[in-house]
Amino acid sequence: MQMHRKSRTALLIGLALAGGLSSTMASAADTGGSQFSNKLLLTGGVSQIEGSAGGGLTPWAVIGGYGTQDEIGGNAFYSRVNLPDYHLDDVGALVGFYNRVEVSFAQQRFNTEQVGGALGLGNGFTFTQNVIGVKVRLFGDVVLDQDSWMPQVSIGIQHKKNDQAAVLRFIGAKSDQGNDYYISATKLFLSQSLLVNATLRYTKANQIGILGFGGDKNNTYKPEFAGSVAYLLSRNWAIGAEYRQKPNNLGIAREDNWYDAFVAWAPTKHVSLTLAYVDLGNIVIKRQQRGMYASVQVGF
Amino acid sequence: MFKYSLHAAVIVTAVLFAQSALAQEAAPMLQQSAAMAASAPRDPALKPVFAEFGGKQGLVSLMNDFMDNLVADPRTRPYFENADREHIKAELVDQFCVILDGPCTYTGKSMATAHRNLGINRAGFNALVEDLQKAMSKHDIPFRAQNKLLAKLAPMHSAVITKK
Numbered sequence: 001m002q003m004h005r006k007s008r009t010a011l012l013i014g015l016a017l018a019g020g021l022s023s024t025m026a027s028a029a030d031t032g033g034s035q036f037s038n039k040l041l042l043t044g045g046v047s048q049i050e051g052s053a054g055g056g057l058t059p060w061a062v063i064g065g066y067g068t069q070d071e072i073g074g075n076a077f078y079s080r081v082n083l084p085d086y087h088l089d090d091v092g093a094l095v096g097f098y099n100r101v102e103v104s105f106a107q108q109r110f111n112t113e114q115v116g117g118a119l120g121l122g123n124g125f126t127f128t129q130n131v132i133g134v135k136v137r138l139f140g141d142v143v144l145d146q147d148s149w150m151p152q153v154s155i156g157i158q159h160k161k162n163d164q165a166a167v168l169r170f171i172g173a174k175s176d177q178g179n180d181y182y183i184s185a186t187k188l189f190l191s192q193s194l195l196v197n198a199t200l201r202y203t204k205a206n207q208i209g210i211l212g213f214g215g216d217k218n219n220t221y222k223p224e225f226a227g228s229v230a231y232l233l234s235r236n237w238a239i240g241a242e243y244r245q246k247p248n249n250l251g252i253a254r255e256d257n258w259y260d261a262f263v264a265w266a267p268t269k270h271v272s273l274t275l276a277y278v279d280l281g282n283i284v285i286k287r288q289q290r291g292m293y294a295s296v297q298v299g300f
Numbered sequence: 301m302f303k304y305s306l307h308a309a310v311i312v313t314a315v316l317f318a319q320s321a322l323a324q325e326a327a328p329m330l331q332q333s334a335a336m337a338a339s340a341p342r343d344p345a346l347k348p349v350f351a352e353f354g355g356k357q358g359l360v361s362l363m364n365d366f367m368d369n370l371v372a373d374p375r376t377r378p379y380f381e382n383a384d385r386e387h388i389k390a391e392l393v394d395q396f397c398v399i400l401d402g403p404c405t406y407t408g409k410s411m412a413t414a415h416r417n418l419g420i421n422r423a424g425f426n427a428l429v430e431d432l433q434k435a436m437s438k439h440d441i442p443f444r445a446q447n448k449l450l451a452k453l454a455p456m457h458s459a460v461i462t463k464k
Binding site: 038039040041068069070071141143144145146147190191192193232233234235 | 375421422423426427429430433437443444447448450451452454455457464
């Protein structure tokens with residue numbers, strides 16, 4: 001409990017700092033400095049569950065933050081997923097360099113609530129996973145290339161480390177850390193107000209790493225697909241849906257593909273809110289984990 | 301070891317394929333942007349959008365607010381404060397009118413010629429887009445109609461952005 005409160009406090013301080021920083025950037029831009037935040041609204045995506053810029057569930061090819069090729073951008077986020085039998089707290093930050101390279105960090109705290117007790121781990125038993133991500137834009141411009149079919153394409157890596165090595169070994173996972181490799185293609189069909197993303201991820205992660213990496217059923221990298229569509233309602237509002245395939249490596253706990261339907265609101269370039277209905281399927285001994293995802297992001 | 305090299309090979313192949321496609325695309329695109337230099341091509345499919353912009357009168361009135369925004373915006377002001385703004389507005393009206401299949405002809409300079417010595421970067425280009433979006437919203441032009449016009453203007457970035 002004490003730990004939990006501390007991380008909350010750290011989070012609030014982090015968000016306040018990021019907020020302060022971005023308002024400083026904003027006033028710098030307002031006074032004609034214009035060294036920051038010149039990307040168009042919402043074209044940096046939001047923070048996905050592993051901390052990279054994208055939708056909620058999957059990275060997109062966009063570089064996070066509002067920096068153009070001459071600028072640096074950055075943001076911090078807090079996301080919460082409430083499920084019938086679990087909840088997830090997710091905090092992180094990213095920096096986008098010159099619309100070319102994105103470096104991100106996220107910490108996921110997956111709380112097993114009563115399920116932890118039922119499994120002999122104790123009520124509220126929590127898996128904590130740190131994710132460090134690097135993404136590089138290879139080519140393309142998600143917004144400007146409106147006269148060709150060419151999407152913006154990026155490749156990335158997410159290095160994940162879980163803090164519950166002993167429990168993970170016990171349930172059959174082969175490792176408490178792993179790397180996901182992905183390639184994302186994102187295209188804005190501006191005349192249709194429609195954004196489409198496709199991601200291919202090579203991964204061994206069980207439940208994105210919360211249940212470790214590799215397992216008794218499979219311990220090899222598998223390509224998994226993720227797709228997103230977003231419809232732009234206005235400059236500030238977008239709605240959409242996502243799908244993410246996942247491997248099924250553990251004999252003791254079936255793993256399902258994930259779905260969500262979201263609405264994102266960005267009143268300014270310095271803050272965005274995302275709400276989603278998520279269907280995360282079976283998680284260990286609990287089926288039909290459907291619930292709400294909420295995310296707030298501040299940045300520049 | 302093999303499985304890793306297999307994955308690496310798949311990704312490398314995908315990247316190479318996409319880049320060669322990009323290279324093939326780049327050459328005709330250059331010729332294309334020279335050909336459409338005078339203005340973006342007329343698109344009969346956008347006739348209904350011309351109405352949503354309020355016809356030519358709507359464009360004239362839109363351009364007044366657009367230019368006011370450009371001069372008020374510190375990011376774009378340097379490019380417009382000493383320019384012949386009435387002339388630029390008239391050219392923009394004609395150009396947008398042609399793109400939206402209105403009864404106009406564009407007789408101004410090519411985009412490349414008009415922007416050659418201005419040293420506009422991506423930030424400046426995006427600032428102009430934002431100022432245009434603000435003006436269009438003020439004139440209650442539906443968001444989808446705004447995007448249909450912007451989709452035709454976006455490819456001009458290669459002629460307008462000269463400071464890479």
